[in-house]
Amino acid sequence: MTEESLLQSWNEGPAKQSIVEFVRAVTTDGGPQFVKPEERIAVFDNDGTLWSEQPLYFQLEFVVDRLKALSPQHPEWKDKQPFKAALEGDFNTVAAGGQQAILELAAATHAGMTTDEFAQIVLDWLASARHPKFKRPYTDLVFLPMQELLSYLRANGFKTYIVSGGGVEFMRTFAEEVYGVPPEQVIGSSIKTKFEISAGMPVLTRLPELNFYDDRGGKPVGINTYIGRRPIAAFGNSDGDLEMLQWTTAGTGARLALLVRHTDSVREYAYDRGILGTLDKALDEARAKGWTVVDMRQDWKRIYPFET
Amino acid sequence: MTEESLLQSWNEGPAKQSIVEFVRAVTTDGGPQFVKPEERIAVFDNDGTLWSEQPLYFQLEFVVDRLKALSPQHPEWKDKQPFKAALEGDFNTVAAGGQQAILELAAATHAGMTTDEFAQIVLDWLASARHPKFKRPYTDLVFLPMQELLSYLRANGFKTYIVSGGGVEFMRTFAEEVYGVPPEQVIGSSIKTKFEISAGMPVLTRLPELNFYDDRGGKPVGINTYIGRRPIAAFGNSDGDLEMLQWTTAGTGARLALLVRHTDSVREYAYDRGILGTLDKALDEARAKGWTVVDMRQDWKRIYPFET
Numbered sequence: 001m002t003e004e005s006l007l008q009s010w011n012e013g014p015a016k017q018s019i020v021e022f023v024r025a026v027t028t029d030g031g032p033q034f035v036k037p038e039e040r041i042a043v044f045d046n047d048g049t050l051w052s053e054q055p056l057y058f059q060l061e062f063v064v065d066r067l068k069a070l071s072p073q074h075p076e077w078k079d080k081q082p083f084k085a086a087l088e089g090d091f092n093t094v095a096a097g098g099q100q101a102i103l104e105l106a107a108a109t110h111a112g113m114t115t116d117e118f119a120q121i122v123l124d125w126l127a128s129a130r131h132p133k134f135k136r137p138y139t140d141l142v143f144l145p146m147q148e149l150l151s152y153l154r155a156n157g158f159k160t161y162i163v164s165g166g167g168v169e170f171m172r173t174f175a176e177e178v179y180g181v182p183p184e185q186v187i188g189s190s191i192k193t194k195f196e197i198s199a200g201m202p203v204l205t206r207l208p209e210l211n212f213y214d215d216r217g218g219k220p221v222g223i224n225t226y227i228g229r230r231p232i233a234a235f236g237n238s239d240g241d242l243e244m245l246q247w248t249t250a251g252t253g254a255r256l257a258l259l260v261r262h263t264d265s266v267r268e269y270a271y272d273r274g275i276l277g278t279l280d281k282a283l284d285e286a287r288a289k290g291w292t293v294v295d296m297r298q299d300w301k302r303i304y305p306f307e308t
Numbered sequence: 309m310t311e312e313s314l315l316q317s318w319n320e321g322p323a324k325q326s327i328v329e330f331v332r333a334v335t336t337d338g339g340p341q342f343v344k345p346e347e348r349i350a351v352f353d354n355d356g357t358l359w360s361e362q363p364l365y366f367q368l369e370f371v372v373d374r375l376k377a378l379s380p381q382h383p384e385w386k387d388k389q390p391f392k393a394a395l396e397g398d399f400n401t402v403a404a405g406g407q408q409a410i411l412e413l414a415a416a417t418h419a420g421m422t423t424d425e426f427a428q429i430v431l432d433w434l435a436s437a438r439h440p441k442f443k444r445p446y447t448d449l450v451f452l453p454m455q456e457l458l459s460y461l462r463a464n465g466f467k468t469y470i471v472s473g474g475g476v477e478f479m480r481t482f483a484e485e486v487y488g489v490p491p492e493q494v495i496g497s498s499i500k501t502k503f504e505i506s507a508g509m510p511v512l513t514r515l516p517e518l519n520f521y522d523d524r525g526g527k528p529v530g531i532n533t534y535i536g537r538r539p540i541a542a543f544g545n546s547d548g549d550l551e552m553l554q555w556t557t558a559g560t561g562a563r564l565a566l567l568v569r570h571t572d573s574v575r576e577y578a579y580d581r582g583i584l585g586t587l588d589k590a591l592d593e594a595r596a597k598g599w600t601v602v603d604m605r606q607d608w609k610r611i612y613p614f615e616t
Binding site for chain 2 (some may be wrong): 038056114115153159168169172182186188190192193195196197200204211217218219220221224225226227228229237243246250
C-alpha cells in the first residue's frame, strides 16, 4: 500500500518525491529498508508546520484574549509588565522579559482551573476567535498538504504524533478533529497539575508552575518520555525542531527529515531568518545533510482547505 | 466479540463475572453503555498487579545488584547511608530515610548514562537475576490471569496501558514482550534526561534528578499527561492505586475498578495491610463502592505461567 493519491495538493518535485520514496522503502515487505509497522513513528511540530503561526503563535492570541477577558478583575495589569505589554499586543516587550514573562502570562491564563474547565475555555475561544488576516477560525488555518501527509502516513501504517512547543492541553482540544491525531499522540509543553477531591469529586487542578518545555532539546526528551521509541520520520519548520530532526535521523535505517519553509507571502506568509518561527541553523543543517525542504510556494498547490 | 475463552485461568465467580459483564456492556453496539473503541482505555498498575512485588519490589532488587556491581568504585558506600543499608539488604533503614534516600539510590544506579545504555543494563540484569523464592527470572513472575485479561481487553478493542510507580524506562525493556504493552503505553516514574551531542552523536543522558513520581495522586496526573483521556477501567492492588481508581470511576457511563488481593501464601504471597504494597484504604473504598476485589487464592486457577 502506498496511497500516493492522498497527496493531491502536492506538486510533483523533489519534496514530494523524497516523501514517497521513503514511504515505499520502509513499507516494502522483504525490502532492505523495511520497517515493522509498530516502529513507524512519525513526529510533527505544530506551529508553522501543521498550521500557521503568524502574525503571532495562535496560543499567544489566546493568551491576549484571556487577559482581556480577565482584566476587569485585575486592574493592576494596566501598569504591570508583562501584562501591560501583552494587553497592548506588544510582544517585543513581552519577549524582552524572557521565559519568566511567558510563565507569568501562562500562569494568569492557563492555571487556577481544572483540566476540564480549561478545555472548555479553549473550545469556546476556538469557536469565537478569528485570525486577523484571514478572518476565519484559527483551526481553518491548517495546511491541507500536511493533513494529506498525515493521512498518507497513517494509510501506510505509521503512528502520527504531534511534538510541539505549544501547550499539550491546548492542542488536544482540536488535534483529533483537525489532524486525526488522538489526545494520547499529542506531546507538548505543560504546566503541573494536582489531583484533588473537590466537593466529593476527583479533579485535576492546573497549577502556575512549568512542568515541561517541549522545544529544542526538549523535543527528543518529550519523544523519549512519551513514546519510548525513536521516530523514523520528523517534520518541522524552525530551529526549535532541529534537535528533533537530529534525534530522528541518528537512528539506523531509512529516515525522513523534512522542514516546511514559509515562502508564500500571498497565500500565507514569507519568513525564515526572522524572530518568530526562526529557520536558520536548521536550514543550514538541512542543506548539509540533504534533508527535505518544502518550498510552500512551489511545492503546494493549495495551502489551506478553504482555498478554491 | 467478547472472547471470554481467553480468561481460562480465571475461576467462575463474582470477579470474573464483573469483568465479563463490563466488557459486554461497553462493546454492545447500540446498547445503552456502548463506548467507542478509541475511548476504551484500560490502565494497569504493575508491581503487585501484573507481576509479584515480594519480598521486595523487583526494581529495588535491581538497585541492590547495581550497587553491589558498582561498589568497588565507591568504597565510601560501606559507611554511608542509605548505601550501607541497601548493600546489606536492610530496606527498613532505607525506608526510614524517606524519599531522599530512595532518590540517592536511584541517582547512583539509574543516572549518569545514556537512555540506550541504561536499557542494556536492565536487559542484562533481567537475563541473569533470579527471584530469591522461585529461583526464576523476574519476568517469569507475571500473573497469567492478568496476561489473559490484557489480551481479552485488547481483543475487545481496548488500548491497555501500564501506570506504575516503577521506572518507565525500566518497565519498557520488558513490557512489550511480557505483557504485549508497547513502550508508548507504559507510564511510570522518571528521572530527568538531557539532550546532548556526544562524539558527534545525539544522545539522551539520564540525570540524577526526579522528573515525575507516578504513584498515588501522581497516577491520575500521569494518565492525563500521557493519555489525555479518562480511562474506563483501572486495575491495581494497593493504596498507591486508589486515586487512579477514583479518577477512573468518576467518569460517566460504565466503569470497572478492580483490586488484586494477595491471599495465596502458598502459590505467591499473602499480605495486604502490611508495609510494602499496602492495601488498606483502597480495600475499604472498594467495599464501600462495590469495586471488584480479586482473591488470588480463590479466583485464579493458575498464578504464574510456569505452574503446571
